């Protein structure tokens with residue numbers, strides 16, 4: 001797949017990922033977690049991102065695998081970008097691959 005096509009398909013994964021945050025009510029849960037401190041909040045943020053990626057992967061894998069593969073390509077090419085609140089690109093690529101094969 002050409003790089004420009006990978007970027008074309010990526011928004012479809014991103015929309016499914018954002019829907020997952022709403023379905024799982026992450027904003028509500030994260031708002032309550034603030035009282036436990038920044039470390040707990042960062043851990044929950046990282047897990048919320050992985051859960052949203054997995055939801056998107058499972059929602060798209062049958063009929064829009066290009067969107068899933070484009071997300072892996074995007075995360076693979078941003079692997080050096082890390083933060084306390086977000087998983088690394090490499091971690092997201094691996095987790096998506098795992099979710100592709102889960103029930």
Ligand SMILES: [Zn+2]
Nearest residue numbers: 017021049052
């Ligand atoms: Zn997210």
